[in-house]
Amino acid sequence: MPERLAGTPREQILDAAARLFSSKGYAATSTREIAEAVGIRQASLYYHFAGKGEILSELLCQTxxxxxxSVAQIESLTDDPGVALYLVASTDVRTLATAPYNIGLLHLAPDVAQVEGCDGFTAARDELAVTYARLAEPITSPDVLGSVGPARLGEKLVHTVEEVIGCRNAGRRIGVDEAVWIASSCLRLCGVDSARVELVVKTAATLLDRADAGAGPAGRQ
Amino acid sequence: MPERLAGTPREQILDAAARLFSSKGYAATSTREIAEAVGIRQASLYYHFAGKGEILSELLCQTxxxxxxSVAQIESLTDDPGVALYLVASTDVRTLATAPYNIGLLHLAPDVAQVEGCDGFTAARDELAVTYARLAEPITSPDVLGSVGPARLGEKLVHTVEEVIGCRNAGRRIGVDEAVWIASSCLRLCGVDSARVELVVKTAATLLDRADAGAGPAGRQ
DNA sequence: GTCTATATCAGGATAGAC
DNA sequence: GTCTATCCTGATATAGAC
Structure with a gap:
């Protein structure tokens, strides 16, 4: 245990804010509480951040x-859009599931949506929806595409992955089986049948193993 | 247009609160704003409600x-659990989609989750998850059931329907095609294939037509 | 049933010492 | 880089007149 119980003051602030925002809500959390959790005075926060909103913005971007x-790297691994979709979704699930706190919850809350200066986050999230749409389109059954269209389908797949947020919010941690199920839900919603879903999952697993092996032991982290 | 632009004061307050809570968030909305929107003074709210929390509680229950x-009535219409599941999901979608404001958003927000006295809502929502689980289990493919189990599947289907909330939050209204797609997503996630999904959707539609005809013109509302 | 008036308290942010 | 001190604003809720 060579590390301190926390990193830089900035990181400590972000960690405390993440915990408080995700448990009490953004608007309901005071800057005093954040400071207290870090062990500094409320006014000292303003040396590290321009204000409460900037702390939030940084946390959202991390999600x-x-x-x-990861998208570029994944697309270099495979030409199969179904496999790529599954891998992107898996990465997304892992990111949301393993974050120290369930900050993914925040962007849905109206008080958070109103905060200015989160453009970086919204842009990244929109880009993600476009990626989901692009990967999903070629594997989606005609009846599904006819109902919702590619763009909306992308949004819906993003929402599907965010099921992780609901799980964590219910107090559960996400196991491997559940993570696989959520990621493969993206395929099911496109109209892919169970047999093919299982095939994609296996293909993706072997691809990842190969990539990890190629990257050396550090890939396991 | 025989009605006044609003109902009882209580209803006016609930309507204004719903609009403000869903657009600005619960904690970020002041009782002053609510009162102002209704056209009364802030203190007058306390004649109709015990406090801010009670307004919220009532709104949540309405969702x-x-x-x-509707569950009992739907189960009297059919013995096919797949059809029943689809019909319950459709009712849920319709309720969330046609509410004057997107109050479904609220229960996800941490500031709202912290409010005491919303037991009626949480109990009803838990009951709904159990219903989804009971109807879904017999039609769910073994691989899906093996991954998540019936109870969690119920929760996940509730979350799936709540996709409506995300749509509305993105500023879009939910069309018929989209509503059908969201409700049928519950079937797809259980591992039901596209052909059978389409069959269930059609069966459900004819069932509803018959029920509406039986209930007389009032059934159309 | 609605009002005025007010008690009580907490919020975010800034100024300036050290 | 952190502190103290403070400004200013706005919150919920209550008391009591009408």
Missing amino acids: VRPTVD | VRPTVD
């Missing part, structure tokens, strides 16, 4: 950045 | 009551 960044 | 109440 999407890893997934957005 | 689940119609669906919970």
Whole structure:
């Protein structure tokens, strides 16, 4: 245990804010509480952040950045859009499931949606929806595409992955089986049948194993 | 247009609160704003409600009551659990989609989850999850049941229907096609294939037509 | 049933010492 | 970089007149 119980003051603030925001809500959390949790005075927060909104903004970005960044790498692994979709969804699930606190909850809340200066987050999230749409379209059955169209389907798949948020909010942690099920829900919703879903899941698993092996032991982290 | 632009003061307050809560968030909405929207003074709210929390509680209950109440009637229409599941989901979708404001958003927000005295709502919502689970289990494919189990599947179907909330939150209204798709998503997630989904949707539609005809013109509302 | 008036308290943010 | 001190605003809820 060579590390301190926390990192830089900035990281400590973000961690405390994440815990409080996700448990009490953004508007209902005071900057005093955040400061107290870190062990500094309320006014000292303003040295590290311009205000409450900037703390929130940074936290929101952390929920999407890893997934957005992973897309290029995933697409270099496979040409099968179904497998790619599943892998992106899996990354998304993992990011949301393993974050120290359930901050994914926040962006749905109206008080959060009203905060200005979160453009980076909304842009990244929109980009993610477009990616989901692009990958989903070629594997989606005609009746589904006819009902919702590609763009809305993308949004809906993003929402589907955010099922993780609901699970965590219910107090449960997400196991491997559940993570697989949520990611594969994206395929099911496109109209892919159970047999093919299982095939994609297996293909994706072997692909990841190969990639991990190629990246060396560090890939396991 | 024989009605006044609003009903009783109590209803006016609930309507204004619903609009403000769903757009700004619960904690971020002041009782002053609610009163102002109704055209009375802030203190006058306390004649109609014990406090801010009681207004919220009533609004939350309105989002689940119609669906919970419809279950018995739906189960008297059919013995096919798949059709019943689809009909319950459709009722749920309709309730969430046609409410004057998107109050379904609220229960997800942490500031709302913290409010005491919403037991009626949480109990009704839990009951709904159990119903979804009971109807879904017999039609769910083994691989899906093996991954998540019936109870969690019930929760997940509730969340699936709540996709409506996300749609409305994105500023879109829910069309018929989209409503059908969301309700049938419950079947797809259980592992039901596209052909059978379409069959269930058609069966449900004819069942409803018959029920409406039996109930007389009032059934159309 | 609605009002005025007010008690009580907590919020975010800034100024300036150290 | 953190502190103290404070400003200013706005919150919920109550008391009591009409």
